[in-house]
Amino acid sequence: MSFYKVRVKAGVKYLAPYSGKFFTLDDCGEARLVDVQLSYQGQDEPVMPQRCAGFQCPASFDKIYFTSAIDSVVQFFVSDSPVKLGAKDGAQVNVPNGVAVTNTVAAPIPVSIATPVILNATAVAISNPASAPVPVQVNNSVAQPLQVALPAAAAVQINNTPAQSIPVVVGNDNSKPLIIQRQTITTIVDLPAATVGIATTALISNNTLTRLRIRSANTNTGAVYIGGSGVTKVNAAIVLQPGDIWSEEDLAGAPWFVCADNANSVVTMQGAH
Structure with a gap:
């Protein structure tokens, strides 16, 4: 030997x-x-x-x-004949009837995998409770999108909360525009007219509205100024002359304030949601 x-x-x-x-x-x-x-x-x-x-x-x-x-x-x-070796780290051991591993969750067995493992399965069931979630890290990108195949008419339910937001990367460009459908508005809300004066006063505050139109009456003899609580004739970004209409979509439900050139100016409004 x-x-x-x-x-x-x-x-x-x-x-x-x-x-x-x-x-x-x-x-x-x-x-x-x-x-x-x-x-x-x-x-x-x-x-x-x-x-x-x-x-x-x-x-x-x-x-x-x-x-x-x-x-x-x-x-x-x-x-010229078999060599008997002692126990050695890394040696292969064949056990005819298998080996039962009886460790518990409190005593896990560490496993190191040197190369990626590809799992091919028709269905995988994970039965862990909500108190012991399974952490999953997905390193997808625009160049490597995450593809999920679902049966026909299948639904995906995501139960995240506002504190657990899901980041989404949308890889659209001019050749692949993102199509957005606006919310359907079905209800018109007739609002009472307001008589306003030179001093800044509250005009409307209704957070149920998604659309708001504000009109300076034709009978007014001066301009009407609308904006936030600190709006004045000097800083107002929205100035309505008699007969002008302002249509608001972004901040329809916010508190609106108004002042005018003259006392007893009339403002009419119409909302929608």
């Missing part, structure tokens, strides 16, 4: 010119897994991929080839 230690370069097939009838892989170094190929009298045997420490093969050979994904030191035995 002979023991050898060789350095295998990443991606380069290494030839070990040793003869024997029984091959034993003792250690794969940093790579942990290597490809092994035996050859005898010029006849190469099939490659045995991804062998780990503890692997043994009874076969006559006069050459051994190793291939590793990374630079690694490989240790092995060459003998």
Whole structure:
């Protein structure tokens, strides 16, 4: 029996010119897994991929080839009979009837997965309670959108709250415009006319309205100024001359205030929701 230690370069097939009838892989170094190929009298045997420490093969050979994904030191035995190894980290163990794992949630078993795992399943059920949610991280982007296939007529229910907002990236541009449908307005609200004067006073405050029209009566002899609680003739952004109408959609339900050039000016209004 002979023991050898060789350095295998990443991606380069290494030839070990040793003869024997029984091959034993003792250690794969940093790579942990290597490809092994035996050859005898010029006849190469099939490659045995991804062998780990503890692997043994009874076969006559006069050459051994190793291939590793990374630079690694490989240790092995060459003998004419089986070599008995002690317990070794990373060795393969075959248990005919399987192994039962009885750990609890309080004592989890850490699992490290070096490469991505692709799960193909027709249905996956997760039965954890609301008190123990399953954290999910989705690293999608505009270039890699998240695709979800649902059965016909299926509905998706999202039970997030305002404190748990869902960020959404919409990748539209001029060639792919975002189509938005305005809310349908079905009810007209007739509002009482207001008589206003030079001093700033409250005009209307109704947060049920989604549309609001404000009109300066034709009988007025001066301008009407509308805006927030601090509106004046000087700072008003909205100035209505007699007969003018202001149509508001963004702030229809906000508190509106008014002042006028002259006392007893009349303002009429109409709302909608």
